[in-house]
Amino acid sequence: MTNETPIQTISRSELRQLVRSQLQLLLERNNLEGVKSLLVPVQPVDIAEAIGELPEAMQLMTFRLLSKAEAIEVYEYLDSTVQQALIEDFKRQEVIDIVDKMSPDDRARLFDELPAKVVRQLLAELSPNERKATALLLGYEEDTAGRIMTPEYISLKEILTVSQTLERIRSLANASEVVYYLYVTDESRHLTGIVSLRDLVISAPEKTLSDIMTRDVVCVHTETDQEEVARMIQRYDLLALPVVDREQRLVGVVTVDDVIDILEKEATEDIYALGGLQSDGDNYFQTSLWTVARQRVVWLFVLLITNTVTGTIIKSQNNLLREVVSLAAFIPLLTGTGGNVGAQSSTVVIRGLNTEEINALGPGQVIFREALAGIMLGLILGSVATVWAYWLLEGNIAVALAVGISLIAISLLASVAGSGLPFLFRSLGLDPALMSAPFITTAVDVLGVLIYFKIARLILGL
Amino acid sequence: MTNETPIQTISRSELRQLVRSQLQLLLERNNLEGVKSLLVPVQPVDIAEAIGELPEAMQLMTFRLLSKAEAIEVYEYLDSTVQQALIEDFKRQEVIDIVDKMSPDDRARLFDELPAKVVRQLLAELSPNERKATALLLGYEEDTAGRIMTPEYISLKEILTVSQTLERIRSLANASEVVYYLYVTDESRHLTGIVSLRDLVISAPEKTLSDIMTRDVVCVHTETDQEEVARMIQRYDLLALPVVDREQRLVGVVTVDDVIDILEKEATEDIYALGGLQSDGDNYFQTSLWTVARQRVVWLFVLLITNTVTGTIIKSQNNLLREVVSLAAFIPLLTGTGGNVGAQSSTVVIRGLNTEEINALGPGQVIFREALAGIMLGLILGSVATVWAYWLLEGNIAVALAVGISLIAISLLASVAGSGLPFLFRSLGLDPALMSAPFITTAVDVLGVLIYFKIARLILGL
Numbered sequence: 001m002t003n004e005t006p007i008q009t010i011s012r013s014e015l016r017q018l019v020r021s022q023l024q025l026l027l028e029r030n031n032l033e034g035v036k037s038l039l040v041p042v043q044p045v046d047i048a049e050a051i052g053e054l055p056e057a058m059q060l061m062t063f064r065l066l067s068k069a070e071a072i073e074v075y076e077y078l079d080s081t082v083q084q085a086l087i088e089d090f091k092r093q094e095v096i097d098i099v100d101k102m103s104p105d106d107r108a109r110l111f112d113e114l115p116a117k118v119v120r121q122l123l124a125e126l127s128p129n130e131r132k133a134t135a136l137l138l139g140y141e142e143d144t145a146g147r148i149m150t151p152e153y154i155s156l157k158e159i160l161t162v163s164q165t166l167e168r169i170r171s172l173a174n175a176s177e178v179v180y181y182l183y184v185t186d187e188s189r190h191l192t193g194i195v196s197l198r199d200l201v202i203s204a205p206e207k208t209l210s211d212i213m214t215r216d217v218v219c220v221h222t223e224t225d226q227e228e229v230a231r232m233i234q235r236y237d238l239l240a241l242p243v244v245d246r247e248q249r250l251v252g253v254v255t256v257d258d259v260i261d262i263l264e265k266e267a268t269e270d271i272y273a274l275g276g277l278q279s280d281g282d283n284y285f286q287t288s289l290w291t292v293a294r295q296r297v298v299w300l301f302v303l304l305i306t307n308t309v310t311g312t313i314i315k316s317q318n319n320l321l322r323e324v325v326s327l328a329a330f331i332p333l334l335t336g337t338g339g340n341v342g343a344q345s346s347t348v349v350i351r352g353l354n355t356e357e358i359n360a361l362g363p364g365q366v367i368f369r370e371a372l373a374g375i376m377l378g379l380i381l382g383s384v385a386t387v388w389a390y391w392l393l394e395g396n397i398a399v400a401l402a403v404g405i406s407l408i409a410i411s412l413l414a415s416v417a418g419s420g421l422p423f424l425f426r427s428l429g430l431d432p433a434l435m436s437a438p439f440i441t442t443a444v445d446v447l448g449v450l451i452y453f454k455i456a457r458l459i460l461g462l
Numbered sequence: 463m464t465n466e467t468p469i470q471t472i473s474r475s476e477l478r479q480l481v482r483s484q485l486q487l488l489l490e491r492n493n494l495e496g497v498k499s500l501l502v503p504v505q506p507v508d509i510a511e512a513i514g515e516l517p518e519a520m521q522l523m524t525f526r527l528l529s530k531a532e533a534i535e536v537y538e539y540l541d542s543t544v545q546q547a548l549i550e551d552f553k554r555q556e557v558i559d560i561v562d563k564m565s566p567d568d569r570a571r572l573f574d575e576l577p578a579k580v581v582r583q584l585l586a587e588l589s590p591n592e593r594k595a596t597a598l599l600l601g602y603e604e605d606t607a608g609r610i611m612t613p614e615y616i617s618l619k620e621i622l623t624v625s626q627t628l629e630r631i632r633s634l635a636n637a638s639e640v641v642y643y644l645y646v647t648d649e650s651r652h653l654t655g656i657v658s659l660r661d662l663v664i665s666a667p668e669k670t671l672s673d674i675m676t677r678d679v680v681c682v683h684t685e686t687d688q689e690e691v692a693r694m695i696q697r698y699d700l701l702a703l704p705v706v707d708r709e710q711r712l713v714g715v716v717t718v719d720d721v722i723d724i725l726e727k728e729a730t731e732d733i734y735a736l737g738g739l740q741s742d743g744d745n746y747f748q749t750s751l752w753t754v755a756r757q758r759v760v761w762l763f764v765l766l767i768t769n770t771v772t773g774t775i776i777k778s779q780n781n782l783l784r785e786v787v788s789l790a791a792f793i794p795l796l797t798g799t800g801g802n803v804g805a806q807s808s809t810v811v812i813r814g815l816n817t818e819e820i821n822a823l824g825p826g827q828v829i830f831r832e833a834l835a836g837i838m839l840g841l842i843l844g845s846v847a848t849v850w851a852y853w854l855l856e857g858n859i860a861v862a863l864a865v866g867i868s869l870i871a872i873s874l875l876a877s878v879a880g881s882g883l884p885f886l887f888r889s890l891g892l893d894p895a896l897m898s899a900p901f902i903t904t905a906v907d908v909l910g911v912l913i914y915f916k917i918a919r920l921i922l923g924l
Binding site for chain 1: 503505507628631632634641642659660662663664665666678680695696697698699701718719721722723725726729730732733734736737738739751754755758759761762763765766769770772773774776777780783784787788790791792793794795797798799801802803805806808809810813817831834835838839842843846847850851854855900903904907911
């Protein structure tokens with residue numbers, strides 16, 4: 001290979017590693033020119049990450065070395081804690097310069113995190129257009145299309161020709177508004193069609209927008225939940241989705257890059273819920289230990305209380321246990337396996353509900369399927385458990401049978417509970433993910449020991 | 463509102479519901495004109511979904527009612543089982559017409575699922591260009607950039623002016639190649655820069671591509687894992703990412719819409735792994751019950767075996783249990799809580815590793831943090847458990863203390879194991895998600911009962 005090959009002689013991730021390891025070193029030696037040249041080939045998001053990892057004193061220093069245009073881009077990618085720290089350290093005019101140039105949706109996100117007093121001061125100093133745009137977004141509920149949209153888009157009248165449109169776009173002062181769709185509206189700002197930049201570029205110059213626009217437009221309302229917005233962009237393979245108000249007037253656009261982050265955040269929330277954790281959307285690894293403990297202790301407490309019920313049941317069977325002490329050895333096996341079977345069922349159902357894959361089947365069909373799977377798994381695992389118990393107890397067939405039969409019953413119970421409870425929770429308007437593995441596990445424990453003791457008493461005739 | 467308001471008089475989801483409920487009815491009455499007009503305002507992906515829910519005999523019938531252009535779009539969105547069923551029912555020429563017009567990446571995905579014999583026949587009948595494109599993609603490993611890219615893109619020389627480029631694009635026969643970036647290559651097909659359609663449209667017509675292109679291009683290799691491709695598109699907010707071969711020559715493009723599906727699939731895999739399930743990427747609700755049982759039984763077996771260890775330990779303590787039978791009542795509480803604490807730790811660590819949020823902290827710091835959280839949680843929960851045990855046993859302080867102290871020790875152990883094992887697994891080159899809640903739960907069970915009996919013997923002096 002000749003050295004003319006222009007790009008990717010080192011990979012992106014190598015570059016990121018290099019920046020991470022070198023940046024602090026250069027700063028410590030006060031080699032500011034070195035920092036500047038180190039950062040030249042680095043993407044804004046990578047610079048933001050590297051700044052976030054620096055000690056606070058060095059963050060501002062690095063940030064000041066960036067060109068103004070770059071500073072704005074980098075700032076948008078910083079974690080909100082770093083954004084706030086910088087705002088406090090900046091001089092007044094620096095803050096205004098940067099915040100005024102941010103895109104309105106990023107700015108609204110930043111303002112969400114800042115103290116109300118700081119937001120009021122900043123809003124007052126923004127240029128009128130930006131102030132209006134930001135106030136508009138902040139007026140919508142959190143997690144709705146209105147809050148995450150950008151109010152910057154190009155809307156045109158349908159009588160324009162393709163070449164007129166191209167000229168119009170070229171003459172626009174603020175090129176940041178040009179994305180990949182143009183919106184066609186009537187005189188009352190109602191959305192009547194969409195033209196993609198691609199359609200515009202491949203169409204004959206004399207055609208009008210009315211000739212080439214798509215009239216069957218997928219759009220959402222300002223109050224639409226952001227997860228639904230994300231699902232629609234995913235479903236219809238869109239790059240952006242127009243947002244209309246109650247009067248069907250176009251007010252903004254949600255773009256696909258925001259959507260990826262939303263879907264990622266929702267997946268994290270689901271995963272956390274499945275692990276028995278609350279998630280407030282913050283990066284967990286930046287929250288304090290107190291917050292961590294607080295987020296976890298509530299669920300653990302609920303589960304602890306459920307477990308005391310299991311304990312009370314076992315305690316109430318002390319007579320039985322005193323007589324056949326070896327029964328105790330199988331409690332963890334039975335409750336553990338039941339919990340695992342239930343966790344599997346609840347996981348597929350919760351994920352299916354959240355990705356809408358489950359819609360084709362009704363709750364009845366799903367639970368029935370899971371029940372069948374539970375019986376099959378119970379039969380397989382129960383047989384193995386019976387053989388093992390028989391061996392461990394050196395030939396006590398009665399207890400071994402009690403273990404095996406209980407395992408089948410518990411598997412069935414666990415798969416029905418694991419698949420049914422998420423549906424129940426959803427129909428009550430609650431998040432199905434609350435019926436997570438830890439909860440199912442604990443709930444199955446209680447019923448599992450009841451079943452086990454019942455079956456054991458029957459078989460042992462006690 | 464006047465009835466001029468052209469769109470969204472009914473919402474997308476209402477329309478989908480309507481199609482679902484009406485389609486089969488119209489087909490049963492053989493009202494084919496009704497079907498046609500029902501489907502006019504419906505997006506291809508929604509038609510595909512509705513067809514997928516029909517009885518098999520009606521699927522082909524509906525599909526034949528679509529216009530040719532629409533049929534191709536709809537076909538790409540169908541589930542692979544439906545795609546296969548249709549291929550078998552089609553007449554020869556119908557198949558070729560549709561498969562030849564699919565985009566190469568979708569076609570490669572379809573061919574992955576079809577029997578090798580059918581693929582050979584279809585390949586032989588494709589037009590030469592499409593055959594070449596498909597064979598190229600199928601030559602790359604599954605789940606790599608090479609397999610998911612489309613080889614259709616526009617590459618241009620940097621000496622072209624903006625107006626020449628616009629003319630060139632307009633004259634292209636196959637407009638499907640025009641997406642939102644144009645790629646600039648040198649005479650040996652090395653990628654030297656990127657021009658977005660947006661940059662092209664807003665630039666002065668006399669400028670050359672060399673003047674306006676971005677030279678610092680983010681790109682990936684054909685062998686790059688698809689998850690990394692997705693993460694890069696997400697990280698750098700791209701609409702498409704160029705793919706180069708070993709000689710740094712441009713060979714294809716991965717687009718953002720594919721990436722959303724990949725991230726979604728990866729999230730499902732993670733969630734399944736956390737629930738103790740294997741995932742093969744198929745829609746779970748379409749797989750057979752046998753597959754379901756097979757996917758689950760392996761993990762359950764592993765966990766069952768671990769649980770027999772717990773059982774064996776308890777069995778070996780029969781003497782102790784016979785003497786203090788009330789000890790048995792607390793086993794589920796201790797192992798259950800330990801499992802839940804461990805599940806929480808492993809969930810945050812596994813998710814953090816997969817989203818790369820954890821990178822800023824090393825394993826040592828993370829495990830130390832989790833250990834502290836484990837001790838805090840253990841102290842809170844242990845105090846409560848001691849009081850409860852004291853009350854349940856009507857004043858047996860020794861056993862109550864044994865329960866409380868064990869719970870602190872088990873919480874610490876669980877949080878260290880839950881946070882440490884995913885790191886260990888990653889460093890061994892295994893998927894950290896294998897250290898999921900069910901596994902941690904079961905592993906903590908074994909150590910938990912050991913700790914409990916040890917502490918109980920010490921306190922009770924037995």
